[in-house]
Each structure stands twice: as C-alpha cells, then as structure tokens.
Amino acid sequence: MTHSAAKRRKEPAPGMVEKRGLGLWFTHAIMIFGVLIVFFPIWLAFVASTITQPEIVSPPMPLWPGDQFFTNYKKALFSGVNVPVATMLFNSLVMAIGIAFGKIVISLLSAFAIVYFKFPGKMIFFWLIFLTLMLPVEVRIVPTYQVVAGFGMLNSYGGLILPLIASATATFLFRQFFMTVPDELAEAARVDGARPMRFFWDILFPMSRTNIAALFVILFIYGWNQYLWPLLITTDPEMNTIVMGIKQMFPSGDDVADWPVIMATSILAMIPPVIVVVSMQKLFIRGLVDSEK
Amino acid sequence: MEKRVTFKGWLLPLCLIAPQVIVSAIFFFYPAAQAVWQSLFIPDPFGLSMQWVGLGNFEYLLSDPYYRASFLTTGIFSILVTLVSMIPALFLAVVADRLIKGAGAYRTMLIWPYAVAPAIAGVLWLFMFNTRVGVVSWYLGNLGYDWNHVLNGNEAMGLVVVSSSWGRISYNFLFFFAALQSVPKSVIEAAAIDGARFWKRFWTIVLPLLSPTTFFLLVVNIVYAFFETFGVIHTITAGGPQQSTTILVYKVFSDGFVGQDLGSSAAQSVILLVVVGALTIFQFKFVERRVHY
Incomplete structure (x- = not known):
C-alpha cells in the first residue's frame, strides 16, 4: 500500500507540471545546446591533446581527434616539462x-x-x-x-x-x-x-x-x-x-x-x-x- | 536560529569545537594579526629592520590610483561573475527539472566543468582565445573582429569573467537542481490544479523555496569571485593589460611576492579583511531574515 502511494506521489498526472509533446522536444533542445556550449572547451582541449604541435600552431586546428593520443600522454605522464x-x-x-x-x-x-x-x-x-x-x-x-x-x-x-x-x-x-x-x-x-x-x-x-x-x-x-x-x-x-x-x-x-x-x-x-x-x-x-x- | 532542545555541559562542546578553533587560530587569526602588525611598518630593502610608519601604508594605498582602480575592477569582476554563473545555472536547472526522463544524464554532463580547476579553466580558455593559435580568435578574425585580450583591457576582462564563471555554472546548477528536486511535487501540483501557470508557480512557490540555496550560492559565488579566481587571472592575463584585470587578491600577491613590498601587501590584506568582514556580517544579518528556511 505504501509502495503504491509512494509511486503515485512520484508520478503525477501527465502534462500538468512536466512538459509533453513539442514542449518536451524544445526542452531537450535547450538542454543539449547548453551541454554543448559548456562542453566545448573540454572537447577542444581533448582534441589538442591528440594531434601534433604543427597542426595546432597553424590555425585553425582540427575539431576532430587525431592519432597522437598515446605519444602525447606518455610524454606528459613520464617526462612532462619540469617534472613528470x-x-x-x-x-x-x-x-x-x-x-x-x-x-x-x-x-x-x-x-x-x-x-x-x-x-x-x-x-x-x-x-x-x-x-x-x-x-x-x-x-x-x-x-x-x-x-x-x-x-x-x-x-x-x-x-x-x-x-x-x-x-x-x-x-x-x-x-x-x-x-x-x-x-x-x-x-x-x-x-x-x-x-x-x-x-x-x-x-x-x-x-x-x-x-x-x-x-x-x-x-x-x-x-x-x-x-x-x-x-x-x-x-x-x-x-x-x-x-x-x-x-x-x-x-x-x-x-x-x-x-x-x-x-x-x-x-x-x-x-x-x-x-x-x-x-x-x-x-x-x-x-x-x-x-x- | 536557535535549537529549542540542547544538551547540557560546557566541557564537551569546547572540546568538540577546539580542533577547528586551534587550526583557525594558527593558520588564520595569527597570520591575520601578523598582517595587521606588518601593515604598520615599512621593511628596509634588505629585510633587516622595520620602520614604524603608523597608518602611512594605508594613506599611501588609498591615495594610490592603481589601488583605487583595483577596487573598482574587483567590484565589476565579482558582480559579473556572480551573474554570469548563477543566471544560466538557474535557467538550466529549471529547464532540467521539467523533464521526467533524461534530466540525470544532462546533469552528469553539465557537472564536468565543476571539476575543472580555475587555473585549468584559464588554460583552456586561453587556448581558445590565444592570439596566435586560438580557434575562437581565429574565427573571430575571419568575421572581421580582431580579438586581442593581450592589448585590450575590456576583452581581457570579458575573457577572465567567462573563464571564471564557466565552472561555476555547473556548481550552481548542481545546487539549484538538487533544491528544485526537493521542492514537494504535491505543492506544485496543488498550485497547478488551482490554475497557476508555470511562471506564477515559479515566482510564488519555487523561488521562495529556493531562497536558502540562492543565499548560500550568492555568498559562495562572491567569495569565489573575490578569492578563488586568482588561478584564472594568473594564467590568462597576469593582471594585465595595464592592470585592467588586477583584482584585489591579485594585487596582494603581485605587491607582496613579486614586488616584495611587504608593508603595502599587508595593508592591502587588512583592507580586504575589513571589507569582507563587514560584507559577511551585513549579508548574514540582512539576508537571513528574508530567506525561507
């Protein structure tokens, strides 16, 4: 009994408070747009960490990862610049x-x-x-x-x-x-x-x-x-x-x-x-x- | 703000509070007292002796146009950071709260920048807007806008504000979203049944219930903008150009450690101590009465 009561409380009558239909898609679109903007700097850093130096210093750099992932990360982790x-x-x-x-x-x-x-x-x-x-x-x-x-x-x-x-x-x-x-x-x-x-x-x-x-x-x-x-x-x-x-x-x-x-x-x-x-x-x-x- | 029910005794609570008080005394109040003491002296160039100057350091500071400018810079900077980080966060949280499914996935993605250090955020944004290799500055250049935050003070300010706010959007989102989720659904539904539209519900029910969260976030975001953005400024602009991004905390550092002007640096610490102490008391007394607990 308590279980069904709890369930009813968590799922209110549809459409009253939450978005449905077109509004729902619009809501998702806003969230995806927000996530993409917020994520962009991290994505760019990741891409930069997988390509070579010449690709970066001649802008614009690519926006899709390259094949230098292991080379760059190995160099960073075990030699670094001043200290590993x-x-x-x-x-x-x-x-x-x-x-x-x-x-x-x-x-x-x-x-x-x-x-x-x-x-x-x-x-x-x-x-x-x-x-x-x-x-x-x-x-x-x-x-x-x-x-x-x-x-x-x-x-x-x-x-x-x-x-x-x-x-x-x-x-x-x-x-x-x-x-x-x-x-x-x-x-x-x-x-x-x-x-x-x-x-x-x-x-x-x-x-x-x-x-x-x-x-x-x-x-x-x-x-x-x-x-x-x-x-x-x-x-x-x-x-x-x-x-x-x-x-x-x-x-x-x-x-x-x-x-x-x-x-x-x-x-x-x-x-x-x-x-x-x-x-x-x-x-x-x-x-x-x-x-x- | 008092509990009606309390335990008896005074030795136990003093023991409980002792660790925090001791650590605060050694690493907080003693250095703060030292700052006050040192602000009354000018050390000689060799650091061998100190000359008593009374309030001379303060008189000098308050008549120093660079110091006054730094005050203004800090004010503009912290207001912008608080707004730029809280408004989008509240907006996204309100949007995400209207989703029955998928809100959790968006949150998982949105909280990433929260984990990114201000100094790292500085490096990421510097990379995007770097005048030589930056992707965004390159595209801006193609559009005919010559981005150069190294020379243009307003662009430098814009860049440090956005870089500082970026990670805070996640932080604020997390708190707003958690608070929104804990607003009882039954209250919202009751209002909806009574015919209250979304914005009416938002202003009359949701926002008042969010006020403790908003108050907390307001305090921590201002504190953040004042003190924790040092990494962003140090990595992106180092206070420049022409001190246009030298906030007070940066100036304490650059005068104290780079310029070795200990008396002036200590005097600046004392001024910050007073300003922020007053701000704390004002905010706590003033805001707490108005927020719903």
Whole structure:
C-alpha cells in the first residue's frame, strides 16, 4: 500500500507540471545546446591533446581527434616539462584527500557543538569560525607563508593541507543541515538518557551521510583545484601539484608552448575530480531518494 | 536560529569545537594579526629592520590610483561573475527539472566543468582565445573582429569573467537542481490544479523555496569571485593589460611576492579583511531574515 502511494506521489498526472509533446522536444533542445556550449572547451582541449604541435600552431586546428593520443600522454605522464605529470598527480591526490577529510572531521564536530549546546562564548566562537568563511588563504598569503615557513613546512604535505582546512564552508553547511533536523530526535535521545556523543554517532552522523558525501565532493575539488597556495610553498618541482604545475609548463619569453603536452596535462588534471564528481553523484542521488521515503 | 532542545555541559562542546578553533587560530587569526602588525611598518630593502610608519601604508594605498582602480575592477569582476554563473545555472536547472526522463544524464554532463580547476579553466580558455593559435580568435578574425585580450583591457576582462564563471555554472546548477528536486511535487501540483501557470508557480512557490540555496550560492559565488579566481587571472592575463584585470587578491600577491613590498601587501590584506568582514556580517544579518528556511 505504501509502495503504491509512494509511486503515485512520484508520478503525477501527465502534462500538468512536466512538459509533453513539442514542449518536451524544445526542452531537450535547450538542454543539449547548453551541454554543448559548456562542453566545448573540454572537447577542444581533448582534441589538442591528440594531434601534433604543427597542426595546432597553424590555425585553425582540427575539431576532430587525431592519432597522437598515446605519444602525447606518455610524454606528459613520464617526462612532462619540469617534472613528470605522474608525480604532480600524486601530490594533488594527497593534498585533496587530506583537505577533504580534515575539513569534514573538524566541521562536523564544531557544527554539532554550535547547534546542540549552549556554552560560554558560543556566539563568539561561531562568528570567529564564520569569519574564516569569507577570508580564504589568498588574503593573508604573506603572513601565512611566514607561519608555515617558521614551522619548516615548506615543500611538505602538512604545509599544503593544514592552512587550507582553516575555513568554515563545511561548518556553515553542517550547521544549516543540523538546524533542519527535527528537535524531537534530540528530545527523544535526551529522554532516553542518551549522552550527546551517542546521539551524534547513532542519529546525527547517519543522517548526515548524504551531506558528508556531497561535501566530500566539494572539498575534494576545492583541494585539488588549489592554485595560489601550492604556487607559493612548493618551490621544489617534485612537490608541485598538477593544477599549479601547468602554468609552469608554459615557456617564458617567446618560445612556443608545447600545446599537445600542456593540453594532455590539462585533461589529466581533470580526470580524478571528474571521477569523484560522477561516482559520488550516484551516492548523492541515492541519499536524496532515501531522505524522501 | 536557535535549537529549542540542547544538551547540557560546557566541557564537551569546547572540546568538540577546539580542533577547528586551534587550526583557525594558527593558520588564520595569527597570520591575520601578523598582517595587521606588518601593515604598520615599512621593511628596509634588505629585510633587516622595520620602520614604524603608523597608518602611512594605508594613506599611501588609498591615495594610490592603481589601488583605487583595483577596487573598482574587483567590484565589476565579482558582480559579473556572480551573474554570469548563477543566471544560466538557474535557467538550466529549471529547464532540467521539467523533464521526467533524461534530466540525470544532462546533469552528469553539465557537472564536468565543476571539476575543472580555475587555473585549468584559464588554460583552456586561453587556448581558445590565444592570439596566435586560438580557434575562437581565429574565427573571430575571419568575421572581421580582431580579438586581442593581450592589448585590450575590456576583452581581457570579458575573457577572465567567462573563464571564471564557466565552472561555476555547473556548481550552481548542481545546487539549484538538487533544491528544485526537493521542492514537494504535491505543492506544485496543488498550485497547478488551482490554475497557476508555470511562471506564477515559479515566482510564488519555487523561488521562495529556493531562497536558502540562492543565499548560500550568492555568498559562495562572491567569495569565489573575490578569492578563488586568482588561478584564472594568473594564467590568462597576469593582471594585465595595464592592470585592467588586477583584482584585489591579485594585487596582494603581485605587491607582496613579486614586488616584495611587504608593508603595502599587508595593508592591502587588512583592507580586504575589513571589507569582507563587514560584507559577511551585513549579508548574514540582512539576508537571513528574508530567506525561507
């Protein structure tokens, strides 16, 4: 009975809200057009990574892939320009996972404290944390650089990761989410004599799984896409991340850039975050469906 | 914005909030305080001693036409990026939401650019508009338009705005689409039965229900335009031509690390700190009252 009720709710009477017939085709046409425009730069980069340098430097370059795929990617991955791209990929991976994991852990805990407790100085702490949302590392680069240098963390993973988890994006989101959790749950837990951390682990944490997955996607991308900070603190090419390393592949002066290798590196730099986004997207949708039941 | 039900105790919440506060203190508030301190000095050319100048750095900055121009540039840039990234995203999300089948496939394709780092996006767009090898600039040239963002400040601004907004369209789309999907279908259907047309439903039901998402996106997009577009600007224009794309954050970097003018760079950090802190408080206080939770 509940099954059919749920089914009825998901499929309303046709034509009332969703588009049908001609309108449906028009809707699809808009979406396809949007996708094509959004996709074009990536397609062009992919094409450029499969053709030769002479084909690119005499415009217009072809818009269909050539046969140099393996040559270009092999050259990028194992020799690169300054350092093999494989090394940069590994550095980026460590940095992105470190930032995503670190931020989620400290934010879950602090959001829990802010939403579910009354304690002295709570609003001060909240505003102190919230302030960091608006002031990313870019604003205070010189002094933060000096702090990290003082700890001897230049060219280290700690130096890449720690300064970037000091930001409140995740805390902000978890706070918003916890505010929507029905008060009855906490009330019931309290009446049952459950300790706060028991409530956190047994109720709040499982309820937050979807948000955590969504946030992991955002933070992994955030970490992977960092540019300025790695640019400053990784003076050793062996510690370069792929996103900042690409700019270093452009020659200074009048030399012509090695476009096929640079574009192959751009594509390689996109692949891990794209995999995370697309695979986590399924988790994200499942979470949405679960919470609707 | 307070929970009615809270847990007792103050030691536990302080422990929960401690990791975030400690990391923020070391890598955020201490460097921010350092920035304030350093902004009151001018280091000698050898970095051996500091000379106290009080507010001299600020007086100099505020009378510096380049710095004032950078303020204006940042304002124009962040407004354009927020609009160019949010409006198409909302439009596509609303269109996709009207599809029963296929919306998921479009989303999977549309979220690709979200995974692309701003610096990489910069490289892709630079490649398309490169004055020597760019495909788009070549076709524009054939149409009689001489594209040259290396010399033309407006074209440079247009290019960095579009490159910065491109990946954000995906990001905003993802959030708008998820929010639209969670709007209860029964409410929409009830309105449809009562004879409300699509646009009427959109303005009176959907948009108010989207307001928390819109508020969140507004905040993060402005923050993004202010701080995270450094990679785009560094790869495409390096602030030029004639500083026409030097946003404030880029100027902190170029004065502090390239120009080695630490006092001025620190003073700029402090000004950014104040501007953005005020913006945060204003936005949070002002917008939160008006949005539907």
